[in-house]
Amino acid sequence: MSNLIERLSAGARNTAESGIVEVFNAGWHHEALIPLWAGEGDLPTPDFINRAVKASLDRGETFYTYQRGIPQLREALAAYHQDLYGRVFSAERFFVTGSGMQAIQLAVQAVVDPGREVIVPSPSWPNISAAVEIHGARPVPVPLREANGGWSLHMEEIEAAITPHTAALFLNSPSNPTGWTASEDLLRAFLEIARKNGLWIIADEIYAQYFYGEQPRSPSFYDIADEDDQIIFVNSFSKNWAMTGWRVGWISAPPIIGQVVENLIQYSTSGVPAFMQWGAVAALTEGEDFLASQIERARLGRNAVFEGLQETGRIGAKPPDGAFYLFFSIDGVTDTRRFALDLVRETGVGLAPGSAFGPGGENFVRLCYARGQDQLAEAVRRINAWLPEI
Numbered sequence: 001m002s003n004l005i006e007r008l009s010a011g012a013r014n015t016a017e018s019g020i021v022e023v024f025n026a027g028w029h030h031e032a033l034i035p036l037w038a039g040e041g042d043l044p045t046p047d048f049i050n051r052a053v054k055a056s057l058d059r060g061e062t063f064y065t066y067q068r069g070i071p072q073l074r075e076a077l078a079a080y081h082q083d084l085y086g087r088v089f090s091a092e093r094f095f096v097t098g099s100g101m102q103a104i105q106l107a108v109q110a111v112v113d114p115g116r117e118v119i120v121p122s123p124s125w126p127n128i129s130a131a132v133e134i135h136g137a138r139p140v141p142v143p144l145r146e147a148n149g150g151w152s153l154h155m156e157e158i159e160a161a162i163t164p165h166t167a168a169l170f171l172n173s174p175s176n177p178t179g180w181t182a183s184e185d186l187l188r189a190f191l192e193i194a195r196k197n198g199l200w201i202i203a204d205e206i207y208a209q210y211f212y213g214e215q216p217r218s219p220s221f222y223d224i225a226d227e228d229d230q231i232i233f234v235n236s237f238s239k240n241w242a243m244t245g246w247r248v249g250w251i252s253a254p255p256i257i258g259q260v261v262e263n264l265i266q267y268s269t270s271g272v273p274a275f276m277q278w279g280a281v282a283a284l285t286e287g288e289d290f291l292a293s294q295i296e297r298a299r300l301g302r303n304a305v306f307e308g309l310q311e312t313g314r315i316g317a318k319p320p321d322g323a324f325y326l327f328f329s330i331d332g333v334t335d336t337r338r339f340a341l342d343l344v345r346e347t348g349v350g351l352a353p354g355s356a357f358g359p360g361g362e363n364f365v366r367l368c369y370a371r372g373q374d375q376l377a378e379a380v381r382r383i384n385a386w387l388p389e390i
Contacts, residue, residue, distance in 0.1 A: 011134040018126060019337060019356025027344030034379045037350040039176060040244040041370040046290050049241060052282035056275035065274040067262045069096025073277045076284040077250055085222045092255040095262070096277060098269045100206060100236025100249035105131045106264045107232040107251065111200040112137045116167035121153050123354065123361030125176045141359045144180055149318035151180035155189045162197055169194055172204040174211060174218050177327045177357050177366040179320020181211065184219040191224060201231045206239055207323040209291065210298055218322050228254050240291050241283040248272055248280050298324040301369035301376050308380035312387050324370040327354065329363050330387070336365050347382040
């Protein structure tokens, strides 16, 4: 019995423990916890979404349903994208998944064979690399370069990382954890590299509307790509509409691969419950004001946290361009895992260690500021009071 673990698949056996979950487990029972470690706010799902789910349950919609998603939700996704990107979308390119995480897993399964490679700018959300590894492929990190608190991605380094084993490029913009956001020129260069090498792009634009530039959203591959470009977009209802616990997401992909995506859904979850999908319809069709308030809340949180932490004189960061995280270094702190564990145990403030986000993140910590001003102010107060003690 002692060698049971060795009898597991290599992908499962070698999957690393999440550094974010480790801090979560260490601090979850702190009586004065302020949990800023995960990518979620503190508001529950709004009532207009919950009411749509209850109405569906009252209609008895608890049976198997469309593998690709109920038609009403796919149509709502097409309309939402048309409003956001100013172009016509077919409902046939949208597929409902059991979370954004499953969308990533299915995208990897669809375009990456075991033994191949996926290029991932790093630091990055650790789940993308884990999804690649569990599938038996290899994530290849390419650095997001940090200088004076800001971040940049260099296309020559992306090109240099491509080998005959490369199957796909992954890009998350605006980025978790750094907040770095690709310009349209960079996206064009990225797309041209993919086209030239016959590679797929897995595009994670989940934070598109959490953008603090002059435009109402971040630049997107949708602005420049052709309908049949080899791009699979992965997304989720979690961030925009306070639905992290729902585990509902979507894929946007060329309709020609629709049967493949449907097959992958069928043989993994057999579809998302219909009543949850009606909640997602309500989010898209009734949630504009709620989403606007979420974005403004994050903007205020970004400014408050950045300005508050600057008072210590030990913080290295710039206000991020997008997403809702401050990814910062602390003068004198080199072991961010130990720092995060000690901080949550001693102060109740939960941050994510940068070491959880792969190469280039080791000297940073991540704070989610998509929360109320009172919580953020108290978190900053505790951090600023505790730092002189270490």
